[in-house]
Amino acid sequence: MGVIDLDAFAHEVGVDDPVAVAGLCTRGGGPAGVRTVAAPSGILWVQPDEMIVCCGAGTPVDELVDALAEHGQTVALPAGGTVGGALSVGHSDHRRLGYGPVRDVLLQARYVSATGDVVKAGGPTVKNVSGFDLCRLLVGARGTLGFLGEVILRTRPLPPSSQWMSAPATDPDTVFTRLHRPVSVLWNGTTVWALLEGHPFDVAEQADAAGLAACAGPPPLPQGSRRSVPPAAVVDQRGEFVTEVGVGIVHHAEPWSAPPRSARVLELTRAVKAEFDPTGRLNPGIDV
Amino acid sequence: MTEALAAELRLALSPDRVRTNSTELGLYRRDASNIEGSASVVCFPLTVAEVQAAVLAAARHGVPFVARGAGTGLAGGATPLDGALVIATTKMQRVLSVDAVHRMAWVEPGLLNLDLTREVTALGLHFAPDPSSQQSCSIGGNVANNSGGPHCLADGVTASHVLGVEVVLSDGSVVQLGGEEPEVEGLDLRGAFVGSEGMFGIATKVLVRLTQNAPTVRTMLMDFASVEAGAQTVSAIIAAGMVPAALEMMDQLCVQAVEEYIHAGLPVHAAAVLLVEVAGLPHGLEADVARIVEIGPAHGAGTVRIAQDEAERALLWKGRKTAFGAIARIKPNYYLHDTVVPRRMLPEVLRQVYAIADRYQLLVMNVFHAGDGNLHPLLVFDKREPGVMERVHAAGEAIVRASVAAGGVLSGEHGIGLEKRDFMPLMFEPADLAAQAAMRRAFDPSGLANPFKVLPSPAACGDAQHVPPGAWV
Numbered sequence: 187m188g189v190i191d192l193d194a195f196a197h198e199v200g201v202d203d204p205v206a207v208a209g210l211c212t213r214g215g216g217p218a219g220v221r222t223v224a225a226p227s228g229i230l231w232v233q234p235d236e237m238i239v240c241c242g243a244g245t246p247v248d249e250l251v252d253a254l255a256e257h258g259q260t261v262a263l264p265a266g267g268t269v270g271g272a273l274s275v276g277h278s279d280h281r282r283l284g285y286g287p288v289r290d291v292l293l294q295a296r297y298v299s300a301t302g303d304v305v306k307a308g309g310p311t312v313k314n315v316s317g318f319d320l321c322r323l324l325v326g327a328r329g330t331l332g333f334l335g336e337v338i339l340r341t342r343p344l345p346p347s348s349q350w351m352s353a354p355a356t357d358p359d360t361v362f363t364r365l366h367r368p369v370s371v372l373w374n375g376t377t378v379w380a381l382l383e384g385h386p387f388d389v390a391e392q393a394d395a396a397g398l399a400a401c402a403g404p405p406p407l408p409q410g411s412r413r414s415v416p417p418a419a420v421v422d423q424r425g426e427f428v429t430e431v432g433v434g435i436v437h438h439a440e441p442w443s444a445p446p447r448s449a450r451v452l453e454l455t456r457a458v459k460a461e462f463d464p465t466g467r468l469n470p471g472i473d474v
Numbered sequence: 475m476t477e478a479l480a481a482e483l484r485l486a487l488s489p490d491r492v493r494t495n496s497t498e499l500g501l502y503r504r505d506a507s508n509i510e511g512s513a514s515v516v517c518f519p520l521t522v523a524e525v526q527a528a529v530l531a532a533a534r535h536g537v538p539f540v541a542r543g544a545g546t547g548l549a550g551g552a553t554p555l556d557g558a559l560v561i562a563t564t565k566m567q568r569v570l571s572v573d574a575v576h577r578m579a580w581v582e583p584g585l586l587n588l589d590l591t592r593e594v595t596a597l598g599l600h601f602a603p604d605p606s607s608q609q610s611c612s613i614g615g616n617v618a619n620n621s622g623g624p625h626c627l628a629d630g631v632t633a634s635h636v637l638g639v640e641v642v643l644s645d646g647s648v649v650q651l652g653g654e655e656p657e658v659e660g661l662d663l664r665g666a667f668v669g670s671e672g673m674f675g676i677a678t679k680v681l682v683r684l685t686q687n688a689p690t691v692r693t694m695l696m697d698f699a700s701v702e703a704g705a706q707t708v709s710a711i712i713a714a715g716m717v718p719a720a721l722e723m724m725d726q727l728c729v730q731a732v733e734e735y736i737h738a739g740l741p742v743h744a745a746a747v748l749l750v751e752v753a754g755l756p757h758g759l760e761a762d763v764a765r766i767v768e769i770g771p772a773h774g775a776g777t778v779r780i781a782q783d784e785a786e787r788a789l790l791w792k793g794r795k796t797a798f799g800a801i802a803r804i805k806p807n808y809y810l811h812d813t814v815v816p817r818r819m820l821p822e823v824l825r826q827v828y829a830i831a832d833r834y835q836l837l838v839m840n841v842f843h844a845g846d847g848n849l850h851p852l853l854v855f856d857k858r859e860p861g862v863m864e865r866v867h868a869a870g871e872a873i874v875r876a877s878v879a880a881g882g883v884l885s886g887e888h889g890i891g892l893e894k895r896d897f898m899p900l901m902f903e904p905a906d907l908a909a910q911a912a913m914r915r916a917f918d919p920s921g922l923a924n925p926f927k928v929l930p931s932p933a934a935c936g937d938a939q940h941v942p943p944g945a946w947v
Contacts, residue, residue, distance in 0.1 A: 235713040236816050236847075258715050277657060289662055290634050303905045309883040311814040313631060313846040315620045315669050316884040316894075316901055317928060318910045322633065322665025326657075343715040346758070359575050366689055366755055385758035392755065416654035417576035432576060434656045447660060450649040454916065455661050461912035474660050 190226050190242055190336040192296055192304045198223045199333055201302040204470045207333040209244055209268030213275045216329070217471040225270050225335055229253050237341045238293065238310060243270030243334035259341040262291050270334040276326025277412065280404060281381065283432045284369030289325040291339050297324065297332035300463035310338050323458065329469040331462040345383035351398035352379045357421065358431045364396040371431035372404055373420065379404050411442035476514040479535045479559065483517050486527035491518040502542065502560045509550035509892050514557035518565045522640065522648060522678040525561060529676065530646040532559045538922045541676040543584060543612030547619060548810060549891030551671045555926050561676060563614050569593050570679065577684040578637060578654065583614025583677045590682065599684040602629040605887065606795055614677050620669030622887030624720040624794065627845040629685060631887065633668040638681035641667060644918040653681060666913060671889050672924035674917035688719070688753035692763050693787040696775040697744030701725055703774030704746040705820035708844045710769045712817065716762050719753040721845030722794050728839040735800035738789045744776060748844065749794055797841040805837065805854040809866050813877035814886040817847045826876045827851045834869040848886035849877065875900065890928045898930050
């Protein structure tokens with residue numbers, strides 16, 4: 187199966203000075219004013235019958251999605267930017283309800299540590315409890331614990347059919363609870379949209395049962411803030427918003443500051459950072 | 475020291491929930507593995523405050539502590555070493571709240587896996603991870619081991635079904651990791667905690683994700699003239715773009731044992747049988763069934779039996795889930811292994827498993843999660859036979875090595891514990907293990923939470939000083 191040679195990347199990351207990693211900078215890029223490196227790019231192999239793919243973290247997500255489509259598969263990463271960027275930021279897209287979160291996609295990572303070593307986390311199989319789950323710690327860590335070099339990702343089959351539906355709704359739960367495992371349910375206070383996938387007859391019957399009619403696509407998502415709230419709280423939103431029903435993500439037109447995390451969670455976070463990067467040289471200034 | 479610790483615990487909990495007599499301590503010497511240690515005290519907290527008190531008492535006395543659920547673990551993860559304090563969560567088993575609309579529930583760690591599903595059945599929901607021990611294993615244990623089960627092929631393992639967890643850390647502080655908010659900025663400490671085998675702290679509340687029951691389910695049984703043909707069928711089904719709810723395989727010896735036990739009309743002359751379950755909406759399900767009944771015979775399936783009703787479906791599953799009980803009829807003891815290999819390597823690794831059993835003159839049966847490539851070779855033996863244990867250990871090690879060499883991993887769902895701790899270097903380099911040790915230190919700088927498990931001693935890999943004799947039994 188082979189591996190991507192990460193020696194050159196590790197050499198670039200080095201061992202002592204502050205260094206940042208950046209991909210296509212679609213998610214904001216790395217911190218400014220710091221020497222910046224880029225992870226290797228390219229798909230090493232696709233194994234459709236194992237439902238896994240191996241690529242460099244610098245591979246564009248769209249390139250990966252196109253390559254997998256040739257095998258009738260896809261990957262639950264948000265479109266745009268690089269694979270490493272999508273994993274490091276860790277934000278799922280609007281299909282999280284059906285496809286699961288980004289953090290469930292990464293099976294194995296080989297990354298460059300703060301000491302310039304190549305470290306492996308996880309393993310190449312979907313089922314694996316060999317040791318602690320370092321992969322889940324790396325997803326969403328924004329490159330502060332190590333720079334992703336090569337990743338093995340879980341893929342999923344493309345559905346036989348896929349259709350956005352919509353209906354006026356003042357309470358999204360009436361639609362949500364009538365659907366069986368929808369891929370996405372969005373709501374803006376007055377209209378509900380659902381992405382249904384599967385056998386076309388099932389999609390049609392589900393839509394009928396929930397009173398939905400086919401539509402062109404999802405609404406544009408407001409860009410002011412992306413809020414994480416308990417799913418039960420999505421109905422309490424005010425202003426201009428689109429919520430992910432059943433998930434608890436709110437795309438809002440207004441900026442937002444998240445409620446503070448508990449002191450003990452912050453202490454644990456700092457303890458993890460201190461273990462993995464005691465001098466704070468990786469993506470300095472980024473505070474997770 | 476033990477007496478002082480016990481006295482402190484009796485005050486903090488209550489005298490009847492702190493045990494120190496040797497007979498009772500003996501019951502907590504090991505989990506469902508046969509790896510024995512020794513506990514100094516066993517206590518049964520009822521609340522998070524009592525768990526905190528127990529952890530603080532252990533810390534004050536410098537005694538390690540081991541969280542224990544139902545004790546069904548198979549890798550020695552809950553085996554107390556060096557006179558540890560066992561903190562049993564078995565009396566914390568309430569369902570605290572259920573949100574039926576958004577499909578989540580807060581539960582206590584001692585709640586049994588199947589009791590959770592029973593609790594929410596009327597709502598049309600279930601808890602997806604379903605280990606074969608689901609009647610007796612606890613949610614806290616599932617979290618500690620990131621447990622799997624036959625239906626994890628389509629729905630994922632425990633980590634995908636735990637949204638949040640309240641934890642008592644080794645310094646006695648209580649912290650909530652994750653929660654109802656799906657993607658709070660910051661490290662996924664919840665994800666790191668799941669599967670940490672009691673070495674990061676003790677879960678005192680768990681927020682689980684509940685899964686909608688499928689409107690339609692179809693269960694099929696195929697028989698094959700060779701194990702390879704069955705394994706190739708599994709790969710072909712996945713390659714055709716289907717992810718069945720479950721893909722389970724049993725080899726001939728196993729089928730024969732099960733049939734004698736439950737009389738389900740299983741094909742006892744076949745080399746292997748494959749249980750395929752598809753679930754979902756009716757049209758998609760029928761389309762999948764139609765393709766599967768073509769793929770099977772095209773890859774050598776003899777007959778395809780489709781369960782005609784719920785009773786027949788339950789009977790077929792009973793065959794799968796009672797396999798371990800049935801095996802007791804052949805020989806009194808068995809050693810159950812748990813490795814994962816790439817699906818396409820299943821035929822080759824199974825061939826090696828049979829050869830290894832032959833080499834060590836042992837009987838082997840295979841009953842496994844074929845869809846996940848998750849092998850469960852069962853070495854069946856009678857431990858009264860002189861010298862048999864050495865052969866069982868040697869064969870086990872050979873199976874683990876063969877699985878890793880085939881591109882697989884050490885454990886799919888049982889965990890590392892003590893059983894596979896010293897095999898970790900087969901899969902990980904020193905730098906990889908150092909990173910895992912760093913995670914542990916961040917969560918438990920004291921090192922008192924279930925020490926000596928999972929990570930081989932850095933001083934000497936393979937150093938087994940803390941593993942009591944017979945640890946490989």
